[in-house]
Structure formats: C-alpha cells, structure tokens
Amino acid sequence: MFNKIMMHQTEYLGYAAGIITTLAFLPQAVRIFRTRRTRDISLLWALSMNIGIILWLLYGIVKNDMPIIAANSITLCLLIIILYYKVRYR
Amino acid sequence: MFNKIMMHQTEYLGYAAGIITTLAFLPQAVRIFRTRRTRDISLLWALSMNIGIILWLLYGIVKNDMPIIAANSITLCLLIIILYYKVRYR
Numbered sequence: 001m002f003n004k005i006m007m008h009q010t011e012y013l014g015y016a017a018g019i020i021t022t023l024a025f026l027p028q029a030v031r032i033f034r035t036r037r038t039r040d041i042s043l044l045w046a047l048s049m050n051i052g053i054i055l056w057l058l059y060g061i062v063k064n065d066m067p068i069i070a071a072n073s074i075t076l077c078l079l080i081i082i083l084y085y086k087v088r089y090r
Numbered sequence: 091m092f093n094k095i096m097m098h099q100t101e102y103l104g105y106a107a108g109i110i111t112t113l114a115f116l117p118q119a120v121r122i123f124r125t126r127r128t129r130d131i132s133l134l135w136a137l138s139m140n141i142g143i144i145l146w147l148l149y150g151i152v153k154n155d156m157p158i159i160a161a162n163s164i165t166l167c168l169l170i171i172i173l174y175y176k177v178r179y180r
Contacts, residue, residue: 010149010152010153013145013148013149013152014149014153016145017142017143017145017146017148017149018142018146020138020141020142020145021138021139021142021143021145021146022142023138024134024135024138024139024142025135027132027134027135027138028131028132028134028135030132031130031132031135032130035130037129037130038130039127039129039130040121040122040125040127040128040129040130040131041118041130041131042117042118042120042121044114044117044118045114045115045117045118045121048110048111048113048114048117049111049114051110052107052108052110052111052114053107053111055103055106055107055110055111056104056107056108056111058103058107059100059103059104059107059157062100062103063100063104067149
C-alpha cells in the first residue's frame with residue numbers, strides 16, 4: 001500500500017517534470033515561428049537535441065517508462081520545428 | 091545472463107541519450123557567452139527548462155536511475171548559465 005502510494009507519487013513527479021520540460025519548448029518554437037529569427041540559437045544544440053531526444057524516447061520504450069515516452073514524443077515534435085526554422089532562417 | 095546483458099544495453103542507451111542531450115547545451119551556452127546575445131532565446135523556455143530539469147533530477151534520485159541523475163545534473167549547470175545570460179542580456 002505504502003509502496004503503491006510512493007510509486008504513484010514518483011510517477012506524478014516524472015509527469016510534472018515531463019510536462020514542464022516539454023511545454024518549455026512551446027514558447028521557444030512560437031517565438032521562432034513569429035520572429036523568423038534563429039541567430040542566437042545554436043545549430044549544434046538544435047541538431048544534437050533532436051538526436052538525443054530520439055535516444056531518450058527509445059530508452060523510455062525499452063524501460064516501459066511512460067513519463068519518459070510521453071514527454072520525449074512531444075518534445076521531439078517541437079524540436080523538429082525548431083531545427084527546421086534554424087536551418088531555413090539561419 | 092540475457093537479462094543482465096539487456097539491462098546493460100538499456101543503461102548504455104540511457105547514458106548515450108543523456109550525454110548527447112547534455113552536451114547539446116554546451117554549444118548553446120558557449121554561443122551566448124561569446125556573442126552576449128540572447129534575443130532569439132525564449133525567457134519562458136530558459137526559466138521552465140531550469141524548473142523542469144530540477145524535477146527530472148528529483149525523479150532520477152527517487153527512482154535511483156543513474157543516467158537520469160547524471161544527465162540532468164550537468165544540464166542544470168548549463169541551463170543556469172543560459173538563464174543568467176538571458177536575464178542579463180535580454
């Protein structure tokens with residue numbers, strides 16, 4: 001019973017972390033979309049984030065860790081948009 | 091034996107993901123440090139990433155997940171630098 005509550009709390013913590021770090025990329029994507037400016041964004045950052053988040057997604061799938069899977073799926077979508085704009089409007 | 095190999099491979103995948111998404115923030119921090127320009131960086135992104143990564147770190151500690159702990163500790167350091175420059179040179 002206690003373990004089950006602990007597990008739930010840990011899951012909630014993971015979901016909270018995932019929701020915040022995922023939604024964080026939304027204002028960044030919106031800013032780039034509106035300004036069409038990406039000069040201060042590092043191309044190497046955008047590129048390696050895309051690769052890294054794909055690996056985190058695979059890690060979540062292998063460990064069957066839902067907070068990691070959910071967070072990284074959405075983050076990946078937003079990072080693809082950011083990378084696209086970075087490459088288009090350098 | 092097979093399970094142990096599988097576990098190791100999963101750990102390696104997690105470490106690879108962690109190393110890439112952690113090192114990704116290095117060229118971004120270096121770029122900001124050199125140019126002193128942060129206009130295209132979203133303040134809301136920098137702020138919520140700092141909060142979110144602190145939560146991921148706690149999640150890693152509670153689940154005793156070393157790749158998550160290691161990756162998020164270093165990412166947090168780089169994000170604190172990025173947030174500092176964003177607030178100083180908006």
